Amino acid sequence: MKIREMKTGTIGRVAGYSTDDRRYRQKLIQMGLVRGVEFKLERVAPLGDPVELRLQGGSLTLRKAEADALNVEEV
Secondary structure, three states, X not given: OOHHHOOOOOEEEEEEEOOOOHHHHHHHHHOOOOOOOEXXXXXXXXXXXXXXXXXXXXXXXXXXXXXXXXXXXXX
């Protein structure tokens, strides 16, 4: 599942990555989006770009392309 398929307020977990670009995957990991981390989908912009996630006590805003590089599951 992708983040854009989730509803605002839903809690999810990072299940993996859908990109083969190692540098891009490393960037996501450095932002705290490691496999197994839970997050809450706080807000989605009217056109779906960007999205705001709350994880590990902070907020993270992702563009649509960054969010689509994640495979997630609802908790």
